[in-house]
Amino acid sequence: MIKRFTWGRPVETEAVVKREAGERKLSEVPYFSQVQTGDGRVSVLTYHMGEHDIIYGLGENIRGINKRGWVYESNCVDDPIHTEARRNLYASHNFFLVDGRERFGVFVDAPQKVTFDIGYTDRDRLAVTVDAGGFDLYILEGDSLRQMVREFRQIIGRSYIPPKWGFGYGQSRWGYENEDDIRQVVKRHRDNGVPLDSVYMDIDYMERFKDFTVDEEKFPKFPRFVEEMRAQNIHLVPIIDAGVKIEKGYSVYEEGVENGYFCKKEDGSEFVGGVWPGRCHFPDMLNDDARKWFGRKYKLLLDQGIDGFWNDMNEPALFYGEDYLTKAFEKLDEYRKQELNLHTFFGMKNLVLGLSNRKEDYESFYHEYKWERIRHDKVHNLYGYYMTRSAGEAFDELEPDKRILMFSRASYVGMHRYGGVWTGDNSSWWSHILMNLQMLPGLNMCGFLYTGADLGGFGCDTTEDLLLRWLELGIFTPLMRNHSAKGTREQEFYRFGHVEDFRGIIGLRYALVPYLYSEFVKAAMRDDMMFLPLAFVYPKDQEAAVVEDQLMVGESVMIAPVYRQNARGRYVYLPEDMKLYRFRSSEDVDIEVLRAGHHYVKAELNEVLVFVRPNHVVPLAGGGCCVADVDMSRLRLLHFVTDQAEYELYDDDGYGKKIDLESGITKVRVTVDGKVDAEGALEAEWTLF
């Protein structure tokens, strides 16, 4: 059951698409004691946690599956150093569940900054602080954690479903400069028998970083190049940035100015901020007309054969605000005149570091939203959501029958209907493998099913073993992309010595595509999660409740990736007996049944652990060099049948926007004596693995 409580006059975020009529006052809210401070402008809601209460949620954020013991902020920001000290990343996902003495869920629908102090200031106190402005608070109650998530997902609308090729492996690097760079990437994959479905194009493909342009020197005949790649089953996926370069003659800039589509300052002039191209304006994504206009610009690339995009820099990131830059240089002059000691030196350094993503810059421009002028900071967390919405709405119009790949860096609940997210500019750190895993359930809770991290790490230098271990988690995430930054070590698999290890692991991903795609679409259509903490499946198991490095993936599988350097295995907790498949490739595997309880399980650097639950099966296809080649006509079943197993395998053409779940499902039954029986749309030869 979900109840809504309202404070003040909230800005409509359109996160919730179905809500009951009527309105309750915040003063009636259960569980929390609440006060307004700062002349009633800031709301603080507090809850006393039991000693062992666990808090799930907050989507894309740092720290564990259990969010307790830190303070988090919803305040989308572009900051690439994701240490434990961070409070906010690129997204604002204000949904969490309390599980302990009491069980309930909370969604704070507020586009301004929200702070979640979950046992940080006081070990036993949870405090939600909402910055000035109205907001809606939704309180969920239900029989189980998973059921509460389903109910929440029902009110926020169906999750985005990508084309099936979006489940293939993608190779990316900020640094591919031209056609030949990309051809080389594809060739090295194909030559080595390592599957690949997409190559991502980072900012260098554009003409001086201008949205919706393609640099003609680097890509002289772009549509033909797109076609050349498609002939090899490779999808090119260009990046789109939020900022629009200020440049005479550049049509996007000129149209935007002419029609007043850019965000404006108080004096009515366009706000100027610096990002990749230098001085930029920012489309007012919240304004219906501007959003429609910006969305239609994607057509420029769709028309050249492109069928996928990633939206970036849409927190929106600001290297600097132009007005402040002038002042900052004046302050630098003052420092220049002084002796630089403790105070002055760090003052100067912080001045320069503090140029980016300044609060005061975000307070200096406005949106026109639903016929109101509203200052950016009041709706800051909606910007990335509405940018991706602009694309999603345009795609529905421009490509009514075809799914277009779309994922974004910044997001808010609601954006999950229009695209996925990648988890931003992580680093080549072992700790970020675990962070990747720990974020997945929280993202799923908010409807972000199409998601993945930059495998191998975006910033810093990777190592072969780090990339291998990260891929061993990444083969389970819907978005599986290896991406890295200019200036870091190159990390395409063929930069390293042991090609056979990569071929085995990435090949296994393709064998798993039928299962992953099926579990994904079922989760989307049934408002369910695909990645679950163990506690969501085994709610009565006290030991499962504290497991922070294993996940349930769909209905049949548990994963426990190795994420420590030089490890040759790891500890795993099994809430029930499971069958362990230790894969070196989709063909090379050891199998053993493990009893419920704690185990130390060996896993060498080239080995992936897949645990199958009792009376469950997992369909495995013969691999291919791309998703289109995955052979759905011969499926082998991983199986752990002690009685009888039944599995619903969903499949479709991989493109169509209209999805009829039931007609796409084939029911497979396996009996304890190994008899396989299938019924449904898919005609396949089924064998036991």
Add this chain to the structure above:
Amino acid sequence: MIKRFTWGRPVETEAVVKREAGERKLSEVPYFSQVQTGDGRVSVLTYHMGEHDIIYGLGENIRGINKRGWVYESNCVDDPIHTEARRNLYASHNFFLVDGRERFGVFVDAPQKVTFDIGYTDRDRLAVTVDAGGFDLYILEGDSLRQMVREFRQIIGRSYIPPKWGFGYGQSRWGYENEDDIRQVVKRHRDNGVPLDSVYMDIDYMERFKDFTVDEEKFPKFPRFVEEMRAQNIHLVPIIDAGVKIEKGYSVYEEGVENGYFCKKEDGSEFVGGVWPGRCHFPDMLNDDARKWFGRKYKLLLDQGIDGFWNDMNEPALFYGEDYLTKAFEKLDEYRKQELNLHTFFGMKNLVLGLSNRKEDYESFYHEYKWERIRHDKVHNLYGYYMTRSAGEAFDELEPDKRILMFSRASYVGMHRYGGVWTGDNSSWWSHILMNLQMLPGLNMCGFLYTGADLGGFGCDTTEDLLLRWLELGIFTPLMRNHSAKGTREQEFYRFGHVEDFRGIIGLRYALVPYLYSEFVKAAMRDDMMFLPLAFVYPKDQEAAVVEDQLMVGESVMIAPVYRQNARGRYVYLPEDMKLYRFRSSEDVDIEVLRAGHHYVKAELNEVLVFVRPNHVVPLAGGGCCVADVDMSRLRLLHFVTDQAEYELYDDDGYGKKIDLESGITKVRVTVDGKVDAEGALEAEWTLF
């Protein structure tokens, strides 16, 4: 057996104090293939590692006990963000052991930059690169890892032994401003029954950050205040920085200039670099006269009753070099004139960030060392070592009969004879608890026995649970200090809600002092390690070899601290049966015997796990409010006796510099039927715990 191989004409570091006569050429070195590149100026030695070879060592550095899979640099640097991407920290500890197909040790005695690529570029290759200049390479061979360490330690000389009070708990914060701040710290500890032996004084005690001054406004009668504290058994420990403020009338500055004791540029003028006080000169610690002069300055504080110091900023840290600062401001003017885009904006930002610790600044000044003029970068890694040596040599002269507490931030092998190290400006990150643990064996290998991390974390904001868990490791480290930075959350135990948890854990430390002090002095006098990887004690155990989060502490104990937020236990590997003491305080404990093998062991937030080996005992004293109060007359023995246990307990007055190990040892024997029998200097009442 140790053999020395020489390349070129090495700078004498005096790391090694005993070495055989004669000299072998580098071309005769075993194990490695070696080349000289860059006109023979850079030496590269390579070794092909077996698939599962483990590399131990490199002292204070990031990553695991097994250093494989990363590239490390010996290049002392002041950079407080210790992520996995770092290659160097504050120290240069060029000693490592290879254990696998072959077993040998390597010490690269070179004060210039040395790089250790241990399976980073190529998973299976170890490459040591020594920057231009000569060096000595020592190759060790021996029956066991531990024996090779002992042999290495014999040639580098006996480790520093601090006064016994240095084993007490110390409270520190960059931010204690005056007498009353410190009084308050002491009072809150005493009032709450939490033991304390020392309060550290960070840079604010000085008059405008000038070495060997005390700000008279904040500490109007400093010697009286020192005495007031000592009456409460509190030792004040002031910080000393490397840079000397340029200020007319400041005697240290004036004497230094007058006698030519500061490092000079090529033109003979003093090098100017900025640190805390602003513009500074840097004493030429390598010059015998200058070093003697600087060391004697500690007398200014010894004479006021001080008996402990910490040496800081001695990499040496440089906020900026003055000559370059002028150029940098000119470059800033150029950026100012341009549009700031991808290239120019980050160019500007990196210009400012790059002001500190610049290679070119280190190449711009000189030392007078052993009658030669030598450019700083050629001996960079010796600076902190020689600063601490300057103090250590002065203490021997000024206080011949009394141990003075001394530890340093920067270090090189050899400095271990003059002081300990703390592991620098870490952060309040859970991952840094594990990093703390993983550094300890490597530090011990190089003779740094007196060592510890800033418990609770120096940078960033701590949490109550993080501090508790970190203390649960910290109670075993000789240096046990809670330290934090200005601007971060205050983290004295009394800032948090659960005083009883802190009282229990810190109290347990004091009960353990007899064991820890005894193990420490024995390790120092016998050139042994106090913290050992499991593999050093159980060399034939393949599963012990990969354990990265447990340590042996002295001869009787294994520790396995919890270092994950919200964990209520952890996995532990036992190479043999052990008895587990699960302490909540030195009085409140559960005991169970665990069989050899893998276990999941519960440990709530207030619980410390101590594992006692078979046929070993651990003496536990009654606590006190300080080390001087620890009651050595009544000792209780943790014991796991299946046959017979014997323990050598060393004790002394805690101050004297002349240590006679054998006469300080009391032998305690416990039989399987619980009979306790003691023989030696200590008269105590012994009981079984």
